[in-house]
Amino acid sequence: MNLSLRFNMSFKETRRWLAAALAFAMIMTSAAGVAYAAEDTVTSIEFSYDSDDYDNNTSSLKTFVEDDKVNLTVFANISGYSNKKEVTSDVTWKSSNTALVKVEKGVLTGVGKGTATISATYKGFTISIKAASDYVYDSVTLMQNDGITAPVSKDIEIGQPLAFALNGTKGSNTKTVTTDAVWSTSNSAVANVDEGVITLLGVGTTTITAKLKGKSDSITLNVTSPYKSITIDSGASGNLVQLEIGSDDTVLTASAAPKTGGTEPVTDIAKWVSANEKITTVKKGVVTPVSAGKTTITVSYKGVSATIDVVVRAAYQSIKLSPEKEYHMLLQDSPLQIKAEVQDNNSTITTVTDLAEWTSSNVVVATVSKGLVYPKAVGTTKITASHKGVSRSIEITVYPSISELSIDSETIDGYKDISGDLPKVMATTFDGTKIDVSKIVVWSSSSENIAMIKDGQWTAKALGEATLTASLQGYKAEVKLTVHVKPLKLIADVKDLSIILGKDTPLPTVKVINEDGEEEDVSSRIKWKTTSEDIVIKETTMKGLDVASLTLTATYLTKSVSVKIKVEEEIIKLVVDPISIELYPGKTKSVKVTGYYKSGKQISLGSKMNWEVGNSGVATVSTTSVKGVAVGTTKITGSYQGKMVTVPVVVVPKLKSLLLSSKSVQLSAGGTYSAKLQANFTTGSPANVTENAVWTSSKASVATVIDGKITALSKGSASIKATYAGKSVTIRVTVK
Structure with missing residues (x-):
């Protein structure tokens, strides 16, 4: 193959695309009038491919590694139909050697040099064709600028220019393919490469590789520095730069020492890097402090580098704002001036209101300029003052205009020297909305001898009554504070109480025993509470919601007492x-x-x-x-x-003993005797119980007895017994 083949191949893809499009159009045209049945009988299958992809000399399809791919199409001949059916995607494809040629859905890809057999199987029919794979170039070679083949390795110093070309050879023909190749470096910290042009970055070793169409060539670069070292001069002794936030920039200089001797200033051409740009920034040796902390500045030039430590400190210990706590203001209020002061490391205090940087976290609510806060809308914002590394914030709440003030509590009870929180104050706005303005109202006492107000609390000073008044925008609301004698103990009239489910029951009566010993009914001033959800506590009554056992706690001033409540059926x-x-x-x-x-x-x-x-x-x-x-x-x-x-x-008294008036008596028949019975008690007071005793006769034929009166009836003897309160005594009666 000669290089003209590569030129002809530039047209190859175009022809292939046109052929594929024509084949597709023919298939679609023929298929437009044909509908194949799902179970059509296939009589044979055949390949279709671009004739330019077939080499008649080798009787095989020709592919090239990492080059254009070859498309094989399979058509099936269907019994009863003159048109062929394209079945490429339904075919089972196989390559005899996937290390040389791969096939997927009819697309052939060259992998290595050699020949493989490509087979397609469909509906029991198998066809095959040879496919030969080759490299576009037999080899690729790195070339130096002087036209000499590049060595396996090369020593070079940073700063020296270096570039390579790449030649591709096929047979006896060679072509420059530098821009077609894929260039890479094994160590981008040492050097990088772009279309053969090398940029040396650091000391070390890297391998530069050029790869094209399955072939590659490489060279190892051993990169060194032309300098022995580089030094940083901060203008101060030691290897530490000390800065303060807000201070002037510090200028560092750098000098490099060539291996040949001497030094060279490289401040403006060296690379300067801050390890933490949130602490310092650096540009051409100029160091700017940003925030407090410690970092390092590194300078590097042609493979040598040096580092210096940098410490940035706040210029001040702290910053203080006045007012220093949260602040509440009305929308129509005049701007609020916040004062900012700083204390330096020598404890000197300086006002920096005009020098500080002021910000508002919500400029919709309020803006700030040189500490002057302008209320703009209802809401909350955070005003922050920052100066040379120190900052502090204050929360500002802006309230709307109001039309009325109200306090839920009408009275407050206290005793001498006790303090308590001032009650919540609600305001009504123009649209009727209720808002809590407790933090913005101004409180006053009608008698500071009885009650004083300070820091959101009242303090009882003496017995008596004082009116506490909350004021805002000309509106007022009052609550009466009564200072009582100090309570010692609370006593409820019951400890256990049963209430009927679903019925209102009066709350228990509660009394207080005061320090002076006096008792007082404080039922109307008691605050009742419970953790149970089975009862509702009203102003003077309670109602059980479900059968339950629970505890009510009554509180008055600092004392409390508990009552056990049982909610049950009636x-x-x-x-x-x-x-x-x-x-x-x-x-x-x-x-x-x-x-x-x-x-x-x-x-x-x-x-x-x-x-x-x-x-x-x-x-x-x-x-x-x-x-x-x-x-x-x-x-x-x-x-x-x-x-x-x-x-x-x-x-009744307890009986000690019984005593009869006589122990024995003699009577004639028909005679009588009235016996007396005396009861002696433990109280020491004897009593005549004759008529209260039970009298009996042992022989009624001789003598009878009624309430101590004995009557003789006939000759003989009898015992008369008197019984009272469990004790008995007898008298002997003899009748002649």
């Missing part, structure tokens, strides 16, 4: 046992109470009745028992779900 009846109680002093008797729900269920309530006794001098009552104290009568009263029960209580 109880329709209470039954107490016993219905009356009699006992001795010092003795105890239990009381049982049974409750009956609407559903018919029962519950024991003795310990939940909140018992009270009418006279604690006669008896006392605990959760489930009564104890006698002294002889007398009283009653205990308890309630549950508003239903009351009362149990009479009688405390």
